[in-house]
Amino acid sequence: MKFLCALCVLCELVAPALALDREAFTFTKYDLEIRLEPDQQRLGARGKVTLRNDSAQPQKIAVLQISSSLHWRSIKMSGKAVQYISQPYFSDIDHTGALSEAIVTLPAEIKAQDSVELEIGYEGTILLDTTRLTQIGVPEALAKHVSWDQISSSFTAVRGAGYVAWYPIATESADFSEGNSMFQVADRWRAREAESGFRATLSLPGEGGKGPPTMLCGDNLGGSAEYGRPWSAFTDCDYKRLGTVTPTFVVAKYLDQSKPPLHLFSLQGHEADSASYSNALEPASKFVSEWFGQRSSAIAIADLADSNASPFESGTLLLTSMAREDSKLAEINLVHELVHAAFTSPRPWIYEGLAHFAEAVYREQKQDGRAAALEFLNLHRTTFVEAEKDVATAPQKNPGQPLATTFDESYYRSKAAYVWWMLRDTIGEDALKLAIHNYRATDDKNPKYAEQLVAAAAKRDLGWFFDDWVYHDRGLPDFRVLAAHPWNGEKGRQIVTVTIENLGSAGAEVPFTIRFAGGEITRRIEVRAKSTATSRVEVPGAAAEVVVNDGSVPESDLTNNVLKITESPEPGLQK
């Protein structure tokens, strides 16, 4: 009985928490002042956040979450303290695997679509923390190269929502061990915040005449000023619209190798890789301006202290280790960032997809050819192919994500890179360049705008392609060579009729190759979803096999793409 009563009390305590709608409010504006103390691995924050009630009901409770290593100090509204309870909340959206949550009781209900401004203060430490990875079994040694965020006196780099909640967020719990839960929560947050404004001023206390380290936030460079104490360094993160940006700051004793518009920062001993970036600036800029026009903003590429750290990109800032001494990688990294400097779009699949596509084209045209470019794209394919299998086989379980609206990185980066590559192969380079040159971010109000530009430049209706790849997620194609019949032609030549079947639900134009003694011939064929298409090809020899798809179209099953021709040729083909 005692136990039951205790349970009842517990139920009452838990019940209001269960009713909490943690994602009711969208943070539409941040205005923060952050003081960093690298020696103590600390930050202190104060400022204002504006929350808009995006739920259908009036809300009296607002939830604000920061990393579990940070602590709430004050929450006020119009200068008056508001009531709040602070509690830990387990969620893998933060590197510590938990958040410090403030459950704020607002003085009055906020109606749907109304906003409230809160003045907030919080502080604490940000240490390297691999908890959320090690607790699902990732070895510590590996986890620290992925989860590298920390404030420290030797090197500070901290990424925002999805890595470290160094500014407040409001999300349902994310669990790394439950399939895609973690990514779904993080993507949902990103989508809700895409139109929000973010400003944070970061500053460092003086360092007694040693000269300040470099501070970066986005591509904004830190400055330094004398504020009574010998030195104080500062920088501003300022985004009118967050889009896909994750606010991130870096503080380090960098060697400044900048060549405007490229802000380039390397650590001591990494001069070779940083020279690769410098040397590639001219050819990469020329290549990018041919495709995307003249650059209009700066970019920043900065070194990471851990030479095995996984790279990270946010907007026009790339953080990547320069200990690798891989000049080809440096070139394509630079191409990617230069695309962002020249071309912008409010749509993630266009903004990031084109930048990854440009890397592949550079790989093909300025480095090692088409096969190397397709190998590069294939690394992207592995990031979304599993998710797409679910879409095809169990659409109820995984309804998929239309590229046009997704905030899932594996889609808007990797799948989008393929979509642009397929478009280029289908309509040709000149037509795609023309469509890109005619694109204006400010005119992109309608999801069909990009399709209209592409169709006008190609003088071809591509509605079916955009339907299958951009406006809906229909999974991937699955091609196979259904039949290949050789016929004897004149002077030892053969005519081969090839039938390609697409077992998948997304159509594409795909290359197929006929191999014969002494060579091969490649042609392209459009095969719509769940359909077949046939083509006749003349080859100067005896056809031996047909292979569909050179890897330029992402498909779900690559094991059924070859058909050996074993039958003898028929006497002659009637035209």
Ligand SMILES: [Zn+2]
């Ligand atoms: Zn990018």
